[in-house]
Amino acid sequence: MSKKVFVKSFGCQMNEYDSEKIEDILGSKNNLSQTDTPEDADLIVLNTCSVREKAEIKLFSDLGRYRKLKETRPHMQIAVGGCVASQEGKEIIKRAPFVDAVFGPQTLHRLPELINLREVTGKPQIDISFPEIEKFDNLPTSKSKHPSAMVSIMEGCSKYCSFCVVPYTRGEEISRPLDDIITEIIQLTLQGASEIILLGQNVNGYRGAMSNGKIANFASLIEYISEIEEVKRIRFTTSHPNEMNDHLIDCFGNIKKLANHLHLPIQSGSDRVLMAMKRNYTTLEYKSIIKKLRRKLPNISLTTDIIIGFPTETTNDFDLTKKLFAELEFDYSFSFIYSKRPGTPAAYLKDDTIDEIKLERLHEIQSLNIKQGEAYTKKMIGTTQRVLIDHFSKKKPGILLGKTDNNRIIEFKQSKDLLNKFVNVKVTKILGKTLVGELI
Ligand code: SAH
Ligand code: F3S
Numbered sequence: 001m002s003k004k005v006f007v008k009s010f011g012c013q014m015n016e017y018d019s020e021k022i023e024d025i026l027g028s029k030n031n032l033s034q035t036d037t038p039e040d041a042d043l044i045v046l047n048t049c050s051v052r053e054k055a056e057i058k059l060f061s062d063l064g065r066y067r068k069l070k071e072t073r074p075h076m077q078i079a080v081g082g083c084v085a086s087q088e089g090k091e092i093i094k095r096a097p098f099v100d101a102v103f104g105p106q107t108l109h110r111l112p113e114l115i116n117l118r119e120v121t122g123k124p125q126i127d128i129s130f131p132e133i134e135k136f137d138n139l140p141t142s143k144s145k146h147p148s149a150m151v152s153i154m155e156g157c158s159k160y161c162s163f164c165v166v167p168y169t170r171g172e173e174i175s176r177p178l179d180d181i182i183t184e185i186i187q188l189t190l191q192g193a194s195e196i197i198l199l200g201q202n203v204n205g206y207r208g209a210m211s212n213g214k215i216a217n218f219a220s221l222i223e224y225i226s227e228i229e230e231v232k233r234i235r236f237t238t239s240h241p242n243e244m245n246d247h248l249i250d251c252f253g254n255i256k257k258l259a260n261h262l263h264l265p266i267q268s269g270s271d272r273v274l275m276a277m278k279r280n281y282t283t284l285e286y287k288s289i290i291k292k293l294r295r296k297l298p299n300i301s302l303t304t305d306i307i308i309g310f311p312t313e314t315t316n317d318f319d320l321t322k323k324l325f326a327e328l329e330f331d332y333s334f335s336f337i338y339s340k341r342p343g344t345p346a347a348y349l350k351d352d353t354i355d356e357i358k359l360e361r362l363h364e365i366q367s368l369n370i371k372q373g374e375a376y377t378k379k380m381i382g383t384t385q386r387v388l389i390d391h392f393s394k395k396k397p398g399i400l401l402g403k404t405d406n407n408r409i410i411e412f413k414q415s416k417d418l419l420n421k422f423v424n425v426k427v428t429k430i431l432g433k434t435l436v437g438e439l440i
Contacts, residue, residue, distance in 0.1 A: 002031055002032070002033050003030075003031070003032050003033075003042040003043070004032060004033055004034065004035040004040055004041050004042055004043075005023065005026050005030075005032040005033070005034060005035065005041060005042070005043045005044075005045060006034075006035050006036070006037065006038045006040070006041035006043070006044050006045070007019050007022055007023055007034070007045045007047060008038075008044070008045070008046050008047065008062070009047045010046070010047065010048050010049040010055050010058065010059070010082065011048070011049025011051060011055055011082070011083070012049065012051070013150065013197075013199055013237060014105075014152065014170075014199055014200070014201065015047050015048075015049055015082055015083075015105075016150070017150045017152055017199050018047055018081070018082070018105060018108055019045075019047045020142065020144070020150070021108060021109075021139050021142075022045055022047065022081065022108050022111060024139065024140050024142060024143065025108070025109060025111065025112060025138075025139055025140060026043070026045075026111065026112060026115075027140075028140045029112035030043075030112045030115060030116075038066065038069060039069065041076065042075065042076055042077065043076070043077045043078075043079065043115065044066055044069075044076065044077070044078045044079070045078075045079045045080075045081060045111070046059060046062060046063070046066075046078070046079070046080050046081070046082070047081045047082040048080060048081065048082035048083060048084035048085060049082060049083055049084070050082075050083040050084045050086075050087050050165050050169055050341070051083070051164070051165060051166065051339075051341075052336060052339035052341075053339045053340070053341070054339070055084070056084050059080070059084050060095070060096070063078070063080075063096045063099070066078055067096070067098050070098055077100040077101070077115060077118065078098065078099050078100055078101075079099070079100060079101040079102070079103065079111060079114070079115065080092055080096075080099055080101070080102050080103075081102075081103045081104065081105070081108055081111070082104075082105060083104075083105060083165065083166070083169035083170065084169075085102045085103060085104055085128060086104035086105060086106075086128045086168075086169040086170070087165065087168065087169050087342075087343075088102075089102060089126060089128050090102070090126055093124045093126065097124075099124060100115070100118045100124055100125070101114040101115060101118055101124065101125045101126070102124070102125070102126040102127075102128065103126075103127050103128065104127070104128035104129070104130070104169070105155070105169065105170050105171075106129070106130045106131060106134075106135055106155065106170070106171060107127045107128060107129060107131065107135070108135065109134070109135050109138035109139055110127050110138075114127060130156075130171040130172075132174060135155070136152075136176055136180065141184070141187055142184070142187075142188060142191075143191070144188065144191060144193070145191050145192050146192070146193065147192060147193060147194050147195060147388060147390075147420040147421075148193065148194075148195040148197065148388060149185075149188040149193035149195070149196055149197065150197045150199050151181060151184055151185060151188070151196055151197070151198055151199065152176070152199045152200060153175065153176055153181055153198050153199065153200050153203060153206055153208070153221065154173060154174060154175040154176060154200035154201070154202070154203060154205070154206050154208075155170060155171065155173070155174050155176075155200065155201075156170045156171040156172050156173045156174055156201060157170060157172075157173055157201040157202055158172045158173040158205075159202060159205075159240060159242075159278075159280075160278060161267075161277055161278050161279060162276065162277050162278040162344060162345040162346040162349075163277060163307065163310065163338060163341065163344055163346040164341070164344060165341045165343065165344060166201055168343060168344075170201065173201070173202060173205055175206050175207050175208040175209075176208055177208055177209045177210070178208045178209065178210045178211075178216045178221060178224065179210070179211055181208065181221065181225075182224060182225070182228075185225060185228060185231065186228060189228060189230035189231060192420065193230075193231075194230060194231065194232040194233070194388070194420070194421070194422060195231075195232065195233040195234075195235065195388050195422075196225060196231050196233075196234050196235070197235045197236065197237070198221075198222075198225075198234065198235070198236040198237075199236070199237060200236075200238075201238065202238065202239065202240045202243060203218060203236045203237065203238065203239055204218045204236075204239040204240060204243035204244060204245075204248055205218070205240060205243045206218040206221055208221065217245075217247065217248075218236075218243070218248060219245070219247035219248040219250070219251050220247075222234060222236075222248075222251050222255060222258065223251065223255065225257075226255045226257045226258070231257060232257060232388075232422045233257055233258075233259055233386065233388065233405070233422065234255070234257050234258050234259065235259045235261070237263050238263055238265060238305075239262070239263065239264055240264075240265070241264055241265075241266070241279075241281045241285065241286050241289060242280055242281055244264070244289045244293075246292070249289070249292050249293055249296060250296070252293055252296045252297050252300065253296030253297065259405040259406070260297060260299065260300055260301060260405040260406060261300065261301045261302075261303070261331075261405050261406040261407065262293065262300060262301075262302055262303070263303045263304065263305075264286075264289070264290075264302065264303075264304055265304055265305035266283075266286055266304045266305070266306065266324070267279055267305060267306060267307050267310075268306065268307065268310065268313070268317065268320075268321050269283055269317075269320040269321035269322070269323060269324030269325065270283075270313070270316075270317035270318075270320040270321060271283055272312075272317065273310055273312070273313055273317050276310065276311070276312060276346070276349070277307070277310060277346070278345070283320075283324060287324075287327075287328065290302065290328055299379070299383075301331040301376060301405070301406035302328065302329070302330050302331055303330060303331050303332045303333065303334070304325075304330050304332075304333045304334075305333065305334045305335070305336070306321060306325070306333045306334070306335040306336075306365060307335075307336055307337075307338050308335055308336065308337050308338065308358055308361045308362050308365065309337050309338045309351075309353045309357070309358035309361060310338045310346070311338070311346060311349035311350060311351040311352070311353075312349060312350070312352070313338075313353060318361050321365075322364065322365070322368065325365065325368055325372075326368065326372070329372060329375075329376075330372055331372060331373055331376045331406060332369055332372075332373050333365060333368075333369055335362060335365045335366065335369070337358045337359070337362055338351070338358070376406075377408065377430055377435065378430070380404075380408065380427045380435065381427050381428070381429065381430065382426070382427065383426070383427055384424050384425070384426050384427075384440060385404040385405065385408075385410065385424070385425050385426075385427060385435075385437070386404065386405055386422060386423075386424060387402035387403065387404055387410055387422065387423055387424070387425045387437075388402050388403055388420075388421075388422050389401070389402040389418050389419055389420060389421055389422075389423060390402050390403060390420075391419070392414070392419070393411060396411070398413060398414050399411050399412070399413060399414065400412060400413075400414045400418060400419070401434075402423070402425070404435070408434075408435050409433070409434050409435065410425055410427065410434065410435040410436070410437050411431075411434055411435070411436055411437070412425055412436065412437045412438055412439055413438075413439070418439075423439055423440075424439075424440040425437035425438065425439055425440065426438050426440055
C-alpha cells in the first residue's frame with residue numbers, strides 16, 4: 001500500500017495553490033497519495049499563514065495535536081511550510097522539536113529532498129531561502145481536472161505596506177515568463193479547465209519576460225489568455241490600486257471573458273491612515289480608478305479589503321472608511337482587525353485603540369457588508385448571468401448549481417448534462433443567499 005500525505009492549508013488562495021503543488025510534487029517524487037485524515041497519514045504538511053497573529057497561534061495549537069498523534073505513529077513525519085515557516089525558520093524546530101522539515105513558500109519544490117534527507121541524516125531539515133523563480137521550473141504539471149483552475153503568475157510583493165509581513169515571508173515580486181504561463185494554461189484547458197484564476201500578491205504588477213526579449217504587463221497577459229479559445233472566463237486576485245493603469249481598465253470594457261468583478265483592496269477611507277500604511281495612493285485616486293472602471297462596466301461588482309484599528313485610527317478616520325464604503329457601493333469587504341506583525345514598520349507605532357472599540361468597528365463594517373451585498377443581489381434580478389456549473393444539488397433532484405462572475409451561487413432546473421460548462425442564466429428570484437434562475 002502506498003504511503004499517504006495529509007496537507008493542511010491556512011490563509012490565502014496563494015497558499016491553497018501552493019498546497020495543491022505540494023500534493024502534486026510529493027505524489028510524483030515520493031509516491032505519496034493524498035488523504036483527508038491525519039490519522040492515516042505518514043506525512044503531515046502544514047502550509048501556514050502569518051498575515052495575522054491568529055493564524056500563527058493556530059499553527060502551534062495544531063502542532064500540539066499532531067505531536068500526540070506522532071507518539072502513537074512514530075514513523076510519521078511532520079513538515080511545516082508557508083509564511084510562518086519562512087518567518088520563524090529554525091525557531092519552529094526549537095519550539096516543536098518533533099517537526100521533521102521546515103520549508104518556505106519559495107522552496108516547496110525542495111520538500112521531497114528535505115524529507116529524504118531527514119531520513120538519511122536523522123536530523124530535522126530547514127530550507128527557507130528565496131531561490132528566485134526556481135520553484136516553477138521544478139514543479140510537475142498540474143493534474144487538476146477541475147473546470148476552474150488556479151495559475152500563479154507572480155510571486156512575492158515589493159510594496160512593503162507598513163503593516164504587512166508578506167514582502168518578508170514571500171520575498172520581492174518576481175513574475176513568471178509569459179510563455180510558461182500560457183503553456184500551463186493550455187495544458188489545463190486540455191484537462192478540462194474553462195475558467196482560469198490568475199494568482200499573485202499583486203497580479204497587476206505583473207511584468208513577465210516574453211520570448212522576443214520584451215516585457216509583457218498584466219493587461220497584455222490577459223489579452224493573450226483571452227485568445228485561447230477554450231478559456232471562457234478569466235479571474236484574478238489580488239490587485240493593487242497603484243497598478244490599475246488605463247490599459248487594464250480598458251480590458252474590463254473590451255474583453256468579455258474577464259469576470260464582471262474586481263477585488264481591489266483599499267484598506268482605509270482616511271488619507272492620513274493610508275499614508276501611515278504606506279499604501280501610496282489617496283482616496284481620491286482610488287475613487288478615480290473606480291469611476292473609470294464603471295464607465296466601462298457600470299454594474300461591475302467591487303470587493304475590497306479593510307483593516308480596522310490600524311495604530312492611530314480615530315473615530316473620525318473610521319467614519320471616513322464607512323462613508324467611502326457606502327459611497328463606492330462595495331459588494332463585499334474582507335475586513336480584519338489590525339494585527340501587529342513583528343519586523344514591520346507599523347509594529348513601532350502606538351496602538352491606542354482598545355479592543356472593544358475595534359470589535360465594534362468590525363461589526364459595523366460587517367453589517368454594511370450584508371446590507372450592500374443584499375442590495376447588489378437584488379439588482380441582479382432580471383439580469384442574465386454567465387454561470388459556470390459546478391455541481392448537482394444534493395437536496396433537490398434535477399437542480400444544478402453554479403457560480404456567477406461575482407461569486408453568487410445560482411440554482412436552476414437541469415435541461416441537459418451541463419456539468420462543468422458555462423451557460424447563460426436569467427435570474428428570477430432570491431432564495432436566502434442563493435439566486436434562482438432559468439437557463440437561456
Ligand atoms: N496583495 C495581497 C495582500 C496580502 S494580505 C493579497 O491580497 O493576497 C491580504 C489582506 O490581509 C490585506 O489586503 C490586508 O487587508 C490584510 N492584512 C495584511 N496584513 C495585516 C495585518 N497586519 N493586520 C490585519 N490585516 C492585515
Ligand atoms: Fe502586503 Fe501591501 Fe504587498 S498588503 S502583500 S505589502 S501590497
